Amino acid sequence: MALQPLSVSGVEMRKRQAAHIEAPPRAPGQPRPNACCLCWCGCCKCLWNDDRIERSERQTCTKMDSIEAADEQPPTLEEVLSWSRSFDMLLRSLEGLKVFREFLRSEYSEDNLVFWLLCEELKKETNPTVVDEKSRIIYEDYVSILSPKEVSLDSRVREGINQSLDEPSNLMYEEAQLQIYTLMHRDSFPRFLNSSVYRDLLASRRRACLDT
Numbered sequence: 536m537a538l539q540p541l542s543v544s545g546v547e548m549r550k551r552q553a554a555h556i557e558a559p560p561r562a563p564g565q566p567r568p569n570a571c572c573l574c575w576c577g578c579c580k581c582l583w584n585d586d587r588i589e590r591s592e593r594q595t596c597t598k599m600d601s602i603e604a605a606d607e608q609p610p611t612l613e614e615v616l617s618w619s620r621s622f623d624m625l626l627r628s629l630e631g632l633k634v635f636r637e638f639l640r641s642e643y644s645e646d647n648l649v650f651w652l653l654c655e656e657l658k659k660e661t662n663p664t665v666v667d668e669k670s671r672i673i674y675e676d677y678v679s680i681l682s683p684k685e686v687s688l689d690s691r692v693r694e695g696i697n698q699s700l701d702e703p704s705n706l707m708y709e710e711a712q713l714q715i716y717t718l719m720h721r722d723s724f725p726r727f728l729n730s731s732v733y734r735d736l737l738a739s740r741r742r743a744c745l746d747t
Contacts, residue, residue, distance in 0.1 A: 612740040619728050622720045626651075638732045639723060646684045647715050647723070650677040654712035660705045670703040678711070686715055 610630040618625040625631040632648070639645040653673050660666045677686050678696055688696075692711050699707040727733055 609743075610736075610740070612737075612744050615733075615737050615740050618733075622724050625724070634732060634736060635723075635727055638727045638730050639719075641730075641732070642723070642726070644723060646677065647686055647719055649684075650686050651712055651715050651719070653677070654708045657708065658705050666705050667703050670705075670707060673708060674700070686711075687718065688714055 608630070610628065614628060614630065618628065618631050625635055632652075636645060636648055639648050650673070653669070657666065657669050657673065660669060674696070676682055676684050678688070678693065679685065688711050692714055695710060696707060
């Protein structure tokens with residue numbers, strides 16, 4: 536299905552259509568999962584739930600939300616130290632993502648990480664209909680110049696995305712994702728390591744080790 540940037544009326548039409556999508560039938564006595572038609576993860580914060588589009592700020596359904604919804608388990612000292620050695624180690628850690636996101640939120644640059652995470656989720660999709668819908672949401676929220684959450688992409692990468700809109704794929708944001716990754720790695724990550732968010736956590740983990 537061709538992907539085109541939506542006009543305001545097109546967005547409203549999609550909202551009305553999504554509001555009439557019925558959930559799959561459930562077996563008697565089975566609890567209804569708190570999830571949407573595109574992402575049956577069961578979490579309570581789902582970007583792909585069209586019922587939440589009406590809110591002023593869409594929320595994301597990624598591995599970040601899995602850890603926020605679960606009981607908090609403090610990271611080990613070794614894990615916290617590993618983040619300082621490798622940006623990739625930070626992004627592979629659920630607790631690392633949570634702490635890094637907290638820092639980015641304080642700098643009003645959280646959208647960079649959310650965009651990167653959504654691109655990671657999109658790459659796992661194989662259903663063309665789901666790919667089309669998720670690609671559209673990413674475009675509207677993080678690529679469109681009309682979005683307040685637009686991420687910083689150069690003109691060449693942006694043009695490549697625009698050329699992919701007619702035939703969206705799960706890899707259409709790969710180059711844009713790499714550009715945002717590089718931005719976070721070179722700019723945000725060094726500041727994160729020097730921030731009170733990281734330093735306080737590191738100090739608390741060291742104290743915990745001394746107390747045991």
